Amino acid sequence: xxxxxxxxxxxxxxxxxxxxxxxxxxxxxxxxxxxxxxxxxxxxxxxxxxxxxxxxxxxxxxxxxxxxxxxxxxxxxxxxxxxxxxxxxxxxxxxxxxxxxxxxxxxxxxxxxxxxxxxxxxxxxxxxxxxxxxxxxxxxxxxxxxxxxxxxxxxxxxxxxxxxxxxxxxxxxxxxxxxxxxxxxxxxxxxxxxxxxxxxxxxxxxxxxxxxxxxxxxxxxxxxxxxxxxxxxxxxxxxxxxxxxxxxxxxxxxxxxxxxxxxxxxxxxxxxxxxxxxxxxxxxxxxxxxxxxxxxxxxxxxxxxxxxxxxxxxxxxxxxxxxxxxxxxxxxxxxxxxxxxxxxxxxxxxxxxxxxxxxxxxxxxxxxxxxxxxxxxxxxxxxxxxxxxxxxxxxxxxxxxxxxxxxxxxxxxxxxxxxxxxxxxxxxxxxxxxxxxxxxxxxxxxxxxxxxxxxxxxxxxxxxxxxxxxxxxxxxxxxxxxxxxxxxxxxxxxxxxxxxxxxxxxxxxxxxxxxxxxxxxxxxxxxxxxxxxxxxxxx
Amino acid sequence: xxxxxxxxxxxxxxxxxxxxxxxxxxxxxxxxxxxxxxxxxxxxxxxxxxxxxxxxxxxxxxxxxxxxxxxxxxxxxxxxxxxxxxxxxxxxxxxxxxxxxxxxxxxxxxxxxxxxxxxxxxxxxxxxxxxxxxxxxxxxxxxxxxxxxxxxxxxxxxxxxxxxxxxxxxxxxxxxxxxxxxxxxxxxxxxxxxxxxxxxxxxxxxxxxxxxxxxxxxxxxxxxxxxxxxxxxxxxxxxxxxxxxxxxxxxxxxxxxxxxxxxxxxxxxxxxxxxxxxxxxxxxxxxxxxxxxxxxxxxxxxxxxxxxxxxxxxxxxxxxxxxxxxxxxxxxxxxxxxxxxxxxxxxxxxxxxxxxxxxxxxxxxxxxxxxxxxxxxxxxxxxxx
Numbered sequence: 001x002x003x004x005x006x007x008x009x010x011x012x013x014x015x016x017x018x019x020x021x022x023x024x025x026x027x028x029x030x031x032x033x034x035x036x037x038x039x040x041x042x043x044x045x046x047x048x049x050x051x052x053x054x055x056x057x058x059x060x061x062x063x064x065x066x067x068x069x070x071x072x073x074x075x076x077x078x079x080x081x082x083x084x085x086x087x088x089x090x091x092x093x094x095x096x097x098x099x100x101x102x103x104x105x106x107x108x109x110x111x112x113x114x115x116x117x118x119x120x121x122x123x124x125x126x127x128x129x130x131x132x133x134x135x136x137x138x139x140x141x142x143x144x145x146x147x148x149x150x151x152x153x154x155x156x157x158x159x160x161x162x163x164x165x166x167x168x169x170x171x172x173x174x175x176x177x178x179x180x181x182x183x184x185x186x187x188x189x190x191x192x193x194x195x196x197x198x199x200x201x202x203x204x205x206x207x208x209x210x211x212x213x214x215x216x217x218x219x220x221x222x223x224x225x226x227x228x229x230x231x232x233x234x235x236x237x238x239x240x241x242x243x244x245x246x247x248x249x250x251x252x253x254x255x256x257x258x259x260x261x262x263x264x265x266x267x268x269x270x271x272x273x274x275x276x277x278x279x280x281x282x283x284x285x286x287x288x289x290x291x292x293x294x295x296x297x298x299x300x301x302x303x304x305x306x307x308x309x310x311x312x313x314x315x316x317x318x319x320x321x322x323x324x325x326x327x328x329x330x331x332x333x334x335x336x337x338x339x340x341x342x343x344x345x346x347x348x349x350x351x352x353x354x355x356x357x358x359x360x361x362x363x364x365x366x367x368x369x370x371x372x373x374x375x376x377x378x379x380x381x382x383x384x385x386x387x388x389x390x391x392x393x394x395x396x397x398x399x400x401x402x403x404x405x406x407x408x409x410x411x412x413x414x415x416x417x418x419x420x421x422x423x424x425x426x427x428x429x430x431x432x433x434x435x436x437x438x439x440x441x442x443x444x445x446x447x448x449x450x451x452x453x454x455x456x457x458x459x460x461x462x463x464x465x466x467x468x469x470x471x472x473x474x475x476x477x478x479x480x481x482x483x484x485x486x487x488x489x490x491x492x493x494x495x496x497x498x499x500x501x502x503x504x505x506x507x508x509x510x511x512x513x514x515x516x517x518x519x520x521x522x523x524x525x526x527x528x529x530x531x532x533x534x535x536x537x538x539x
Numbered sequence: 540x541x542x543x544x545x546x547x548x549x550x551x552x553x554x555x556x557x558x559x560x561x562x563x564x565x566x567x568x569x570x571x572x573x574x575x576x577x578x579x580x581x582x583x584x585x586x587x588x589x590x591x592x593x594x595x596x597x598x599x600x601x602x603x604x605x606x607x608x609x610x611x612x613x614x615x616x617x618x619x620x621x622x623x624x625x626x627x628x629x630x631x632x633x634x635x636x637x638x639x640x641x642x643x644x645x646x647x648x649x650x651x652x653x654x655x656x657x658x659x660x661x662x663x664x665x666x667x668x669x670x671x672x673x674x675x676x677x678x679x680x681x682x683x684x685x686x687x688x689x690x691x692x693x694x695x696x697x698x699x700x701x702x703x704x705x706x707x708x709x710x711x712x713x714x715x716x717x718x719x720x721x722x723x724x725x726x727x728x729x730x731x732x733x734x735x736x737x738x739x740x741x742x743x744x745x746x747x748x749x750x751x752x753x754x755x756x757x758x759x760x761x762x763x764x765x766x767x768x769x770x771x772x773x774x775x776x777x778x779x780x781x782x783x784x785x786x787x788x789x790x791x792x793x794x795x796x797x798x799x800x801x802x803x804x805x806x807x808x809x810x811x812x813x814x815x816x817x818x819x820x821x822x823x824x825x826x827x828x829x830x831x832x833x834x835x836x837x838x839x840x841x842x843x844x845x846x847x848x849x850x851x852x853x854x855x856x857x858x859x860x861x862x863x864x865x866x867x868x869x870x871x872x873x874x875x876x877x878x879x880x881x882x883x884x885x886x887x888x889x890x891x892x893x894x895x896x897x898x899x900x901x902x903x904x905x906x907x908x909x910x911x912x913x914x915x916x917x918x919x920x921x922x923x924x
Contacts, residue, residue: 069710070702077778077847144849150775156752157735157777160877161675163849245753251736252751286618288628316738316773317749318730318756321660325653332645336638343637346609351625353618364613368606375598382648384583384655385591387747388576391738391773452574457742459773462781464700466712468573 024526032127035119036526037104042422043126044101045415049491051093051133052408056484058086063480065463066473079463080148085140087151088169091269092176093133095403098411099272100125100183103211106418107187109517109524110205112196112533117189125182132175139165150461152262155243155254159235170233177222184218187211196516198535202296205515206289209296210275213303217264217271220307224261228254252317259310267306269403270370271299273410274341277363279515280417281345284360285352286512291344298337298344305334315386324383331381335374342371357510358432362413365440366406373401376451391461394454400447412439412490420505423497424523431493438486445479577742580768580789581760584745586655594648601644659745662759665727669718673730673737673750673772675879676779676838680718683729687802690886691716692834693782697842700782712769717786721795722762730756734879738774741785747773762789777879778850779838813890818912821897828898831891836899839879844903851879855903864900864909868916871896873924889916 024030034040061082065073074082104122108115116122139146144163147153158166191204191212204212231254234240241247243254274295282289289295312331315324345367354360376398380386389395420426453472458465465473496502505522516535520528578588616622670681670688681688691714698704700711720726730739732750740747744760762768770785790798833842839851844860846853854860859867871892874882883892896911 069706071700072702075778075847076781077850080775080778080780142849144847148778154736154775157775161735161777161879245751250754252749252754285616285624287624287626290627291629291634293629294634316747317751318754321657324656324660328652328656329649332649335645336641339641340634340638342605346605346612347633349609349612350616351612351622351627352616353622353624354613354616355618356613364609367609371602371605375602378598379591379594382590382594382652384587384652384659384745385576385594387659387745388587388591388742390747391740455576456573457577457770459740459771459781461775464711464781467706467708467710472573 033123035115035123037108037116037119037122038422038524038526040116040122040126041101041104041106044097044104044129047126047129048094048098048101049494051089051097052487053491054137055086055089055094056487058082058089059480060484062086063477066465067477068474069465069467069470071464074463076463077148078145080150080461081140081146083461084147084150084153085136088136088147089133090403091151091265092173093129095269095407095411096180097129099211099214099269100180100187102207102272102276102411102414102418103183103187105422106517107190107208107211108194109520109528110208110515111191111194111199112516112529112535113190113194114527114530116186117194118186121182122186125179125186128175128179128182132172132179135168135175136172139168142168152255152258153232154258155232155235155251159232159243162236166232166236170229173229174226177226180218181222184215184222187215188219196529196532196535202293203535205275206278206292206295206299207272207275210271210278210299213299214268214271217268217303217306221261221264221268224257225265228257228261231257252314255314255317256311259313260307262313263310264303264306266399266402267302269407270410271303273366273370273407273414274299276410276414276417277345277366280359280363280413281348281367283417283510283513284357284363285349285354287348287352289344290347290350291340294340295344298340301337302334305330305337309334312381312383312386315383316390328381328383332378335378335381338374342367342374355511357416357429358427358436359413359417361433361436362409362416365436366409366413369401369405369409369443373398373406376401389454391459392454393450393458393460396460397447397450397454400450404447405443409439415494417510418517419494419497420509421517421520421522421524423500424505424521425497425500425502426505426509427493427497428502431489431496435486435489435493438489439483442479442482442486446476446483447479449476449479579745580743580762580764580766581745582763583655583659583760584743586658587745590652590655593651597644597648659758662727662757664725665759666724667721668727668729669720671728671730671739671750672733673739673776673783674733674881675735675777676772676783678714678718678739678772678783678785682799685799685803686806687799689716691718691786693784695782697833697837711782712771712784712786714784714786717767717788719788719790719795719798720762721792722765722789723792725759725761727757727759730758733881735776736774737772737776737783739770739785740773741768741770741787743768743770744787749774765789765791765794782838809888813888813913816890816913819890819893819910821901821910824894824897824910825901826894827891828894828896829902831887831895832898832902835883835887836895844899844905854899855905860899861905861907864907864911865919867900868896868911868919869924871899872916872919884920889913889920892916 025033031039031043061074065079104116142165144165147165147169149158149162191208231242235242235244241249243249243251245251278289278295309327309331311319311323311327380389380398416427416432449472453469458469507521508518509522516533519533576588576591578585668683670683672679678691679688680691694713694715695711696704699706730748730750731754732752734752737750738747739750744762746758746760748756748758766789768787768789772780772783840846840854844853844855859870870880872882872884874880890913893911893913893916899905900907900909
């Protein structure tokens with residue numbers, strides 16, 4: 001597959017090869033040795049698309065098993081492997097690499113830089129990912145199967161009571177972590193050093209701002225994840241007792257360390273999406289973003305708060321009541337900066353002159369559905385009520401609203417927004433709208449009823465359930481299958497663009513779009529801004 | 540006035556009013572609804588339910604206002620209607636306003652939530668105490684004031700789970716022996732685990748407390764009315780996490796006292812009967828052994844003794860189940876530390892242990908011909924680990 005479109009991109013590039021510096025090897029070695037930020041961005045995006053469908057097919061297995069009560073297709077042990085690997089693949093394989101891919105493509109163009117600051121490291125940080133996921137996914141074919149302790153791999157289920165896939169899992173997570181840290185360092189160094197003259201901090205597009213904050217979060221918490229998986233490894237294989245009470249350890253300490261990584265991780269997966277939406281809404285409202293400064297401050301506040309709320313994932317573990325109160329208050333506070341962002345987007349639309357092309361449709365859906373996820377998050381912050389919500393489908397509904405209709409819809413909006421710039425052709429608006437409406441309806445069939453089954457008492461991570469949940473689960477599964485199928489439309493739209501089928505795009509692409517990336521031709525030449533552009537005043 | 544009329548005249552706003560109304564209708568459905576949290580059976584569970592409903596309505600109102608404004612804008616401020624974009628891009632006043640209002644709403648929510656939380660975490664001055672212990676995949680209840688303790692296991696037959704029989708109304712929600720509690724007493728639960736982390740969840744008591752191996756958590760309930768209350772494990776605890784329900788049978792204090800007396804008498808009788816029991820025949824051992832094996836052992840080692848490669852070892856044709864009999868007895872009685880193999884010596888009676896070991900040594904082609912008798916089990920138990 002990658003061979004095929006690599007050829008088509010090459011052939012397209014020869015048409016635009018008016019740039020004398022455009023020397024690159026052909027075929028496999030072009031992609032394997034590339035240090036070009038656009039090539040690496042493309043690799044990240046295609047890899048993430050592959051992982052989206054890998055994780056998605058596991059979700060289909062889960063929904064098929066849950067279509068009816070009773071065990072139909074898979075045994076409970078394999079079901080647990082599916083929920084675990086689905087989570088790991090979606091978080092580390094689909095959402096995070098897509099954002100790095102978008103950063104690779106867009107950040108240098110948005111700040112007027114010729115490339116990323118550390119291009120060779122950029123190449124390595126991508127190529128570690130296929131290695132990491134080959135290792136992780138290979139465990140599915142081993143005796144005893146893949147990790148089955150949930151993507152949160154709580155000890156001692158993941159240590160004493162796990163099978164030998166743990167070692168592969170730990171090594172895979174280390175590789176993903178190294179990749180993420182290098183990606184984040186690269187983005188920070190690029191933004192700090194390679195901004196075009198006149199591109200001052202408060203002129204940076206919000207996508208760049210959200211990414212620089214995300215990059216600092218990554219550098220802060222990925223080592224914590226590396227630490228906790230290493231402790232899991234030594235507990236299992238080298239006789240340590242970090243999480244084993246019999247040896248003086250504490251299984252709840254695992255959760256503290258994990259969620260100290262895990263909560264900032266949640267924001268790592270949503271902040272760049274905030275940046276994308278903040279680019280799209282003003283473009284289609286033909287009106288400047290409302291409250292740019294407050295958007296920057298809100299993003300930074302969310303990032304700061306993300307470090308002091310982790311134990312809200314652990315209200316039922318038996319913390320002292322003072323700790324429960326502290327984490328309840330800090331968690332509720334997150335609603336304030338998040339609310340500011342939503343209000344700013346609505347105020348940006350207010351009295352604009354809106355049009356509703358596919359990127360805008362996904363952006364509007366993002367604002368509504370992410371807000372629903374945010375509001376259920378506010379409910380989850382109320383500790384006494386959280387005792388009832390914890391580990392039920394209410395939580396599953398909540399985090400899928402923020403991660404699927406939040407992060408993923410933000411990504412899809414961004415792809416529709418920028419793909420004309422990447423490929424030089426407009427995507428098919430008819431297919432795009434069709435993809436949007438199919439996704440919108442099916443995703444709500446899939447996740448909205450989960451709120452209700454969760455409130456009615458259905459726990460998460462179970463392969464079989466009591467009869468009163470049967471009708472809802474059948475409905476949810478149908479929504480799931482439809483949502484899965486709808487994404488095939490997305491692949492079709494994307495590959496039509498890659499094969500240059502569609503109207504030729506102008507440099508400006510969108511009437512209301514502003515920023516340096518819209519001043520270079522479409523498709524963007526292999527090398528851009530080798531002489532720094534001039535920055536006009538204003539954002 | 541005209542503006543308000545327009546607000547109602549707008550199709551989209553009607554949809555939102557309808558949505559909020561239907562959300563309320565769902566929420567107010569009778570107790571035990573398939574769509575909402577239970578009101579529960581304790582004073583605290585009522586408070587938790589009320590907190591849940593208040594925050595839910597607040598969220599609905601916020602959603603209706605924000606989305607209402609947004610859709611108003613989407614309908615009226617579109618280029619197709621000839622709108623020309625305004626150029627404002629900020630207002631300090633309005634930014635302060637929409638930071639301050641949420642803060643006030645949050646403070647209003649935090650006060651009742653804090654009060655309820657502090658009450659929930661105060662397990663002092665309890666009338667009685669139950670030690671709840673989770674293990675893969677069953678619950679164990681020990682009454683600290685009475686000489687009563689027992690395991691509580693899922694009672695749904697495998698046939699129903701594997702779709703070979705029709706599922707009954709209590710599919711996956713019933714156990715062989717429920718926890719029995721009295722009404723009107725403050726009952727303290729001490730929650731812990733033997734192996735991995737479990738979580739003891741009874742929605743009607745608004746209790747969900749993690750059972751952490753090596754640590755003891757506490758929580759409490761004062762139940763208002765007699766009845767059967769059902770819950771299940773809420774923390775992923777391995778393969779059969781979905782198959783460890785909780786059933787609490789709440790009786791009046793008089794009925795509870797009577798139940799305690801009956802339990803103690805029954806235990807004495809069973810002990811005497813087992814002591815009086817002599818040698819068991821092979822048929823007796825194999826029959827009882829199969830029942831015990833299917834309920835206790837088959838979840839891991841599988842009903843054909845084939846195990847799950849890489850996760851749970853096979854017994855069929857294995858060295859331990861065909862050769863070394865004392866090692867086999869020792870393994871079943873004392874388990875294998877740091878694995879899922881539990882010590883069944885304290886979970887089963889001597890007759891049941893003898894029967895299940897005999898069964899494992901003679902079923903599925905393990906035709907050793909060995910019989911294990913109660914006396915051997917008792918000897919091994921008194922010899923200790």
